[in-house]
Amino acid sequence: MTQDQPLLAVQEALKKCFPVVEEQQVLWQSTLQDCQPLLASLSNLAEQLQAAQNLRFEDVPALRAFPDLQERLRRKQLEAGDTVLDKLGDKLDTLLKVRDTVSSHVERVFQTYEQHADAVGIDAVLQPSVVSPCVADMLEWLQDIERHYRSSYLKRRYLFSSIQWGDLAGIQALPTAWNRISEDEHQDLVQDILLTVSFFLEE
Numbered sequence: 001m002t003q004d005q006p007l008l009a010v011q012e013a014l015k016k017c018f019p020v021v022e023e024q025q026v027l028w029q030s031t032l033q034d035c036q037p038l039l040a041s042l043s044n045l046a047e048q049l050q051a052a053q054n055l056r057f058e059d060v061p062a063l064r065a066f067p068d069l070q071e072r073l074r075r076k077q078l079e080a081g082d083t084v085l086d087k088l089g090d091k092l093d094t095l096l097k098v099r100d101t102v103s104s105h106v107e108r109v110f111q112t113y114e115q116h117a118d119a120v121g122i123d124a125v126l127q128p129s130v131v132s133p134c135v136a137d138m139l140e141w142l143q144d145i146e147r148h149y150r151s152s153y154l155k156r157r158y159l160f161s162s163i164q165w166g167d168l169a170g171i172q173a174l175p176t177a178w179n180r181i182s183e184d185e186h187q188d189l190v191q192d193i194l195l196t197v198s199f200f201l202e203e
Helices: 004-054 069-120 135-161 168-172 174-184 189-196 198-202
Strands: none
Touching: 004 069, 004 135, 004 168, 004 174, 004 189, 004 198, 069 135, 135 174, 135 189, 168 174, 189 198
C-alpha cells in the first residue's frame, strides 16, 4: 500500500457519506414542513374542544333536545385528533430514520479513519488542499451534523410524547413550541457544511 492510499481511503469514505447527508437533509426538511399543517390541525381541534367545554349546551334552547350532543361532539373531535396524532407519529418515525441513516454512515467513515489513522498520520489529516478542507475538519463536521440530528429529533419526540388531551392549552401552543425548537437550532448548519465540502465532492 502506497503512502497516499490510506488517506485516499478516508477521503473516499467522506465522499460517500456527504451525498447521503445531503439526500437525508432534503427528506428531513420536507418532513418538518409536512408536520406544520398537522400541528395546526391539532391546535385548532384543541381550540374547538375548549370552546365546546366552555359552552353550556343545556342553556341553548335549540340544543336541549339533544342531551348527548356535547359528548358525541367531544368524542368525534378526539377521534379526529387521534388520527392527526397518528400522522404526526409517522412523520417522527421518518425523522428517526433520517437520524439513524446519517449516524450509520458517519460511523462507517470513522471506522475507516480509525482503521487507517496510524498510516495516514496527523500531518496529512490536518493538511487542506486548494479545493478541499482538511480531513480533521470534515470528520468534526460530520460529528456536528450527527449531533444536530440527534438533538433535534429528541426534542421533537419529547414534545410529541408530552401531548395530552387533558392539556388543551398545551396542544394549542404546539405549533409555537415546535417552531421554537428550530429557532433555537443552527438551522443552516447542515447546508453550510455541504456547501463548504462541495468542491471536495467534485474532485
